[in-house]
Amino acid sequence: MNRCVAILGGTGEARELAAELAGHRATRVISTLAGRVERPRMPTGEVRVGGFGGPLGLADWLAAEKVTAVVDATHPFAERISASAAKAARYAGIPLVLLRRPGWTPGPGDDWHWADSLAEAASMLPGLGRRVFLTTGRQGLAAFARSGRWFLIRCVDPPGLPLPARKELILSRGPYTVDGERELMTTHDIDLLVTKDSGGDQTAAKLTVARELRIPVIMVRRPTPPDVPIVATVDEALSWLGSAGG
Structure with a gap:
């Protein structure tokens, strides 16, 4: 395989992305779940459940699995996980993108x-x-x-x-x-x-x-995201993987 993509998951966007990538023969996809939900909706393909022991542990895992790109598709309020992932990707020298759906905005009649x-x-x-x-x-x-x-x-x-x-x-x-x-x-x-x-x-x-x-x-309000590239949709994440993501 030409590349290995790690998806930090738990969201609908993460599952959609895993399903899209599963059809690419040249791509190995590993979805990771924190394990905090008792009966999570499982994504397509390989799945790892559990923590990594912080940024260094995650960096070691990325290297061991020969991951070439990381997509952080965790929940918008998973602040600690996103911060840890950004550090781990830097330690491992692996590109990372944050897939974060847009937030809600009030409309007429909202209080x-x-x-x-x-x-x-x-x-x-x-x-x-x-x-x-x-x-x-x-x-x-x-x-x-x-x-x-x-x-x-x-x-x-x-x-x-x-x-x-x-x-x-x-x-x-x-x-x-x-x-x-x-x-x-x-x-x-x-x-x-x-x-x-x-x-x-x-x-x-x-x-x-x-x-x-x-x-x-x-x-x-959402917590401030880490200083990494951010995309709003699965299609944008796929485009990123096709260019900067390897």
Whole structure:
């Protein structure tokens, strides 16, 4: 084979890219998953599950597998993984590109309030709502544990403690529909949505419903990405691999 591409995955874009590359006979594709999700959606081709022990461990693995290019297609909020990958690629002398879907943008009728962290989002709850739909994932929920508000918490896997005292927990995985999100939010009398700027279509329906129902949204900003080339689509990642990516 002429090249070996490592895809740091866990997103729909990572799976789409792996499927596209799997049909290239001259390319070996290895997808890596952090192993934090109990039942991940597996990509096409070779898959490695688990951590690397930091940038040096990842750099050693890249060298051992003779990887020629790295595509970081992790979640927009996987800040530590992306930073580690950028360092590892530099250590190993291997080109890396960040595949990052565009974030969401507010439109007419939206009432968005931006926060730089989950802690800041929690501090913004007073005055905005009393029954909160919390869709920020299972990590970091401790920021809301001392709030006296009622929470509808939705995440893929069971979260750890501490959690808010007044809550209902839903374990669910997208994609979600507008009709389904409308029923969920009206049934639970939701008057505030707290979410992260993950972008993409799979979980955007809640934002449409919030607009329809005139529900305010606290939107947590994405962390600053590492200083590496960035592409927004799978097609752009394929073009990068065909040129700078080897």
